[in-house]
Amino acid sequence: MSYGNDYSNKPFERASKTSHTNIINDTTVQSFLSKCKIPPYHEEIDDKDIELLMLEEPTKNPIKNIITIDGGYTNVFVKEDFPSSTIAFFQFGALFFKHQDLLDLKEKPFIDPEDFSKLQNIQRIKLVVPTKGIALDGEIDFVSSVRRTIYEFFISQPERNGFMDALKWLIFEEYSSSDNSKIWHLATCPHCSIGVDIQRKNVQNDYTITCPHCGGKIYLTDILRLHEVIDNELGAGGILGYLTTAVEQIIIVYLIKQMLNIRPSLLSQTLFVKDGPLAFFGQTANLHKPMRKLMTFLNQNHSIYLVGLEKSGSFVEHAVQASKKMLPKQMLLLGNSYIYKYIIPGNGRDSEPYAISSYYGHKVIFKSEHNNVYVATIPNVQAMVEPQISDYININEILYNITALKCDLYYNSLVPVVMANKLVSLADHPSSDLLKTFAQEKIIQ
Structure with missing residues (x-):
């Protein structure tokens, strides 16, 4: 690392402009790079590796309610001088609306603000966590x-x-x-x-x-x-993503618990949509085990319609490529052989399903009748190396309703996910700047 000039008027120590030749000419580095490989583009995907299934539309749609769960955070400086102090502001939301209200809205030539307000029934939950100093x-x-x-x-x-x-x-x-x-x-x-x-x-x-x-x-x-x-x-900067994902899913558990206590039949009429995959990451990963047990119990004794939708990452990037070989209403179930050949570098383990230590669902790529492409995680009863359609809980009903929730505002977006994100996300500007000023005024230094 070069010397800086934080404490004097002397110049920075600049990096060498010729040291890269030592790396380029190193035989060990060359040997290592020759062993590396990257996932193929869609032109290189072998058709025999793509086993596509058609969506079976339910004769009667069971879903009457949609609940979308999303969360966001911003980490701001309360004190920038050394030693620095930071604090994170979180906002979570559970957006609720009736499926019929969305369908009625699509039929109208003009949107009445009162009608639109029916889709904005959200409960915001705030959390502030010190992250350093x-x-x-x-x-x-x-x-x-x-x-x-x-x-x-x-x-x-x-x-x-x-x-x-x-x-x-x-x-x-x-x-x-x-x-x-x-x-x-x-x-x-x-x-x-x-x-x-x-x-x-x-x-x-x-x-x-x-x-x-x-x-x-x-x-x-x-x-x-x-x-x-x-x-x-x-500090605690490394926990922010883990905490966000965990709280989002505890919100889902809380809502399920409330429904079972008040009116269990609501579960069979409600689709839960989570922004991001159905998984717990990092230190919280063990919670995927009781979550899968809960999904199994609900599937056997009630009903559960839950899906996690990804907006970015390796699976989304690959889905864009793979969808060029898919027809509308087709789905591609993702098992080890496909994931480790085309998406995630490596060979995986033959007896260990992908992400078994963090996920409580299987992934699927789905191309809707409108040619929108989604990467969805749907709960499973048991993690399988090569999942079959029967291993996904209520997959047809879930994907059918995802099709109806399409939004033309953003690429491959869904109405509830877009709205939930708009209502709880915290922008770098001006949200971050204003929260920084707010925190500095309130915290006793």
């Missing part, structure tokens, strides 16, 4: 400050104990069992770093547990294991 009153360090922040968010949103109770309901499978001996294994206690088996009966009324090894207080939200990637000096 900020501590809460009464906490011993930065790590404990972030842990308490997430804990207090879960016990306060969207109602008292709402998300926290949904998390407990999920991991201890309370939807199907009242067994108090159910256990969730926490890999590391945030205080002593020793693994802890958390029994349902030992979770106190305030959703805390006492570590049997060190006596420290464990929040139930510590099962997200975010404390493992938070550092008192380096």
Whole structure:
């Protein structure tokens, strides 16, 4: 790394303009590059590798309600001088509208603002998390400050104990069992770093547990294991994406729980649309296991229509290429042999389904009757190396309704996803700048 001039008027040390020759002429580097390969373009896709299936449209559409879940965040400086301090503002939303309202809107030559407002019934949920150089009153360090922040968010949103109770309901499978001996294994206690088996009966009324090894207080939200990637000096910038994805899916769990408690028949009439794949990433990945169990239970005892839709990434880039070989209403189920040959570099493992440690669904590329192309994740009961159409829960009904939700505003977009993003996303300008000023004014320095 070159020398800078932050503390003097001396010049920067500039990088050498000839050192690249040492890399180019190195035989080890040349040998390594010769072993690398990249996925092929669509012209190179072998037709025998593409097994296309036609969408079977349901005789009667079961979906009457659409709920779209999305979230966004922006990380801003509260103090830019060394040592710097940053804080992240999150906003999540669950957008609800009736399927018929959207269909009625399409039939009208002009859109009445009152009609459009029916599609904007959204509940916004806010979260603020310190990400560097900020501590809460009464906490011993930065790590404990972030842990308490997430804990207090879960016990306060969207109602008292709402998300926290949904998390407990999920991991201890309370939807199907009242067994108090159910256990969730926490890999590391945030205080002593020793693994802890958390029994349902030992979770106190305030959703805390006492570590049997060190006596420290464990929040139930510590099962997200975010404390493992938070550092008192380096901060918590690395948890923001993991936390966003986890909260989005806890919102889904909360809504499912509410429906089962109030009116279970709503589940068989509601399509949940999540922005992004159905998976938990990083430290939160283990939550995919109880999520798949919940999907299995709902599929066997009620109904569940849930889909995750991707807007960017390797699978979306490939879908654009592969769709040139697809007809409208065709779908391409994605298994190991196809994924590792055409999308993800590598060979994978023959006995291990793609992303088995994080996903609770299988991916599919779908080309609608309007020639829009979507990469969707649909829940599965069991992860398969080469999934068949029967391994996707309610795939035909879900893709049929995705077709009806098309939006011409953006490329391959859907009305609920576009609207949810517009209503909760935080732009770099002016949102980020205004939130930075707001935080600087409110935080005591």
